[in-house]
Amino acid sequence: EDKVVQSPLSLVVHEGDTVTLNCSYEVTNFRSLLWYKQEKKAPTFLFMLTSSGIEKKSGRLSSILDKKELFSILNITATQTGDSAVYLCSGGSNYKLTFGKGTLLTVNP
Amino acid sequence: NAGVTQTPKFRILKIGQSMTLQCAQDMNHNYMYWYRQDPGMGLKLIYYSVGAGITDKGEVPNGYNVSRSTTEDFPLRLELAAPSQTSVYFCATQLDVTNSPLHFGNGTRLTVT
Structure with a gap:
């Protein structure tokens, strides 16, 4: 059975802090790892990672994949209150994306 | 540009009743998915479809x-x-199963009492 484990499950930081969210996976026929941000409603896409060691960046967010050790990290620098959300990680194989339970990030002013 | 539209947004059902959750997309994506999300439990895949007439x-x-x-x-x-x-039910679509992300609807919150 495919498995995706995220840590920590929740995190409280102050504005300006840097955070690292972790995602480990065991996915048969692994194709890609995806990160999503979920506020009140639908998850919104952040990154798709398919190759080891290649960092993807978008503003203050960045992510990298290690296919040998089967994990990914999502970094957020200079956090803002608008970064408060649940961050979901998913491992994809063919038609099935397996999601982790998410990390609840709270950024206090 | 509507994307993925789910209706209704909320619904309360009594035990034993039936209902249909609607999902419509205008992106011409072949791949479509239904997920449920329970508090603190991530998203669980219920059914998926790779094209008209094909579900699994x-x-x-x-x-x-x-x-x-x-x-x-x-x-x-x-x-x-x-x-x-x-639970909260999310419908999602995908253009390409290997190289594109899921696009989610805004969800249907269902309560069964």
Whole structure:
């Protein structure tokens, strides 16, 4: 059975802090790892990672994949209150994306 | 540009009732999915479809049925609703199963009492 484990499950930081969210996976026929941000409603896409060691960046967010050790990290620098959300990680194989339970990030002013 | 539209947004059902959750997309994506999200539990795949006329079970299909008669629509049917089906349901579409992300609707919050 495919498995995706995220840590920590929740995190409280102050504005300006840097955070690292972790995602480990065991996915048969692994194709890609995806990160999503979920506020009140639908998850919104952040990154798709398919190759080891290649960092993807978008503003203050960045992510990298290690296919040998089967994990990914999502970094957020200079956090803002608008970064408060649940961050979901998913491992994809063919038609099935397996999601982790998410990390609840709270950024206090 | 509507994207993925789910209706209704909220619904309360009594135990044993039936209902259909609607999902419509205008992105011409072949791949469509139904997920349920319980508090603190991530997203669990219920059913998926790779194109009109083709559906298959996901991780948690019991108590649900789907159909896909057109590319645009992928309704999820609940027969004999049970309290265990209280959840938030998300429909999602995907252009390419290997190289593109899921696009989610805004969800349907269902309560069964």
